[in-house]
Amino acid sequence: MIERIHLRIIHAVKEQGSLTAAAKELCVTQSALSHTIRKLENNLDTEIWIREGRNLRLTQVGQYLLNIANRVLPLLDHAEEKLKQITQGERGTLRIGMECHPCYQWLLRVVSPFLDTWPDVDVDVKQKFQFGGVGALLDYEIDLLVTPDPFYKSGLSFQAVFDYEQVLVVPSNHPVALHKYVKPEDLRDQVLITYPVAADRLDIYTQFLSPAGVNPRLHKTCEATDIMMQMVACNRGVAALPRWLANQYSKTLPLAVVRLGEKGIDKKIYLGTREGDAGIEYLKAFIDLAKALNSPTA
Template sequence: MIERSHLKILREIERQGSLTAAASALNLTQSALSHKITRLEQLLGTPLWLKEGRGLKLTQAGEYLLQEANRLLPQLERVDERLLQFARGERGALNIGMECHPCYQWLLKVVDPFLSRWPGVDVDVTQKFQFGGMAALFNHDIDLLVTPDPIRREGIHFEPVFPYEQVLVVSRDSPLAGLDRVTPDQVAAQTLYTYPVAVERLDIFQQFLLPANCLPRKHKVLEATEMMLQMVAAGRGVATLPLWLVEEYAETLPIVPVRLGEQGIHKHINLGVRTADLHDQHTRAFIGIAAESPPA
């Protein structure tokens, strides 16, 4: 079986022009190199060199193997270098799953310094409202899960990175805009815009409306945050979003945040990671940057 050392012998003899110089470059004695050549030829069942005076001339088989050595060795050396980069943590990939659509702009602020610190590491984001984040994490489809609703399971660790308040977003011209807080029945009289997420995973339903036996007058689904807020600004309905995001958009849109109930709805954004991967340096670095980068 051809080994990498055999290919190196052919390449070095070609480079150095003699057995003596090649042996020196390979840290071998000339006799040891000659022995390796003989063993290789015995292994292949065909000569690779022919003596020509005091030198060596490649046979047809030798020419072929030399061509392959010059083609394969650089590729193998690149593989070695790439694997060494992985071992040093200089290269890799971090796949992130999103179960918090309003957090996308915040995530970009975390990704930017992470990419600067780890230029050899790629970041990919899966942003699907219907995808099973926990299943994806268990199945190694993603490495990190951004979620406001952690599901505690053995083998998964959730790291809270920042708190926020979920608020009602109303038009500046809405009668609700002047209130300190709203009640479930006041929201029930409105058209409610939400992301395309199952009702059982929407805080406005589970923590506010349903406990009060209320439902919105109409429930409409929109995927884009900007479109949702444009509809709210136009007085077409209301929505619920993190306070920090509403305050950011309120600088350019006529919208107002209003607290949901007496105490409000308070949440945390969490990063979920497999317990076995907690000490991965890329994962730890990303969590550390995220914890130092609250959106507000």
């Protein structure tokens, strides 16, 4: 089997002109160098070079291996340097998985200054995981998970980065628009529009409707927040969003924001990482920046 050391030796002998000089360059003894090449020649059943007096002449096989060494060794050296930079947190790609549909706009506010600060680190955002993000984190498909529902498991770490309140968004002419808060019964005859997530992972169900034994008249789903808010504004239904996001849309659309229940529904957004990645500098920097922007409207 051809190994990297074989390519190193052939390249060094060609560059240095002799076995003695090549051995010195590679910090090995000449006998060890000769033994390594002799073993390769035995495995290949052919010679690498031929002695002509005090000089070495590469055979056709040796020249072919030298050509490979000239191409492969620089690539391996570059790969090692890049891996070293990644390990030291200087270069790489930060792969972010999103389990929080409405947090995308907040994420953009973190990504922009992060990219400015870390020019050698790229960012890739993946939203396909929905509520399979923990598995993606454990399987190294992503490096950081944005989620409102941390799943604490060995090897993972979750840090809260901001608090928010889940609220109900209704048309401005809706009967409950001027109420201080709504009760579960107020939604019994309503069309509820949510993101395409299972009901048992939606706060408006788990923390509001289901405990009261109430279901809306109809449940529709919509992936795009803009379209969802347009539908609500046009009296096609009601929706639950973080207050900071709902307030943004209510400035430009005929919408009203109402608390869910007398005490409201308080939530947090967490960033999940693998404990083994704690030493990656750019990952730590991203989390620190997210904490500094601890309010989506900051």
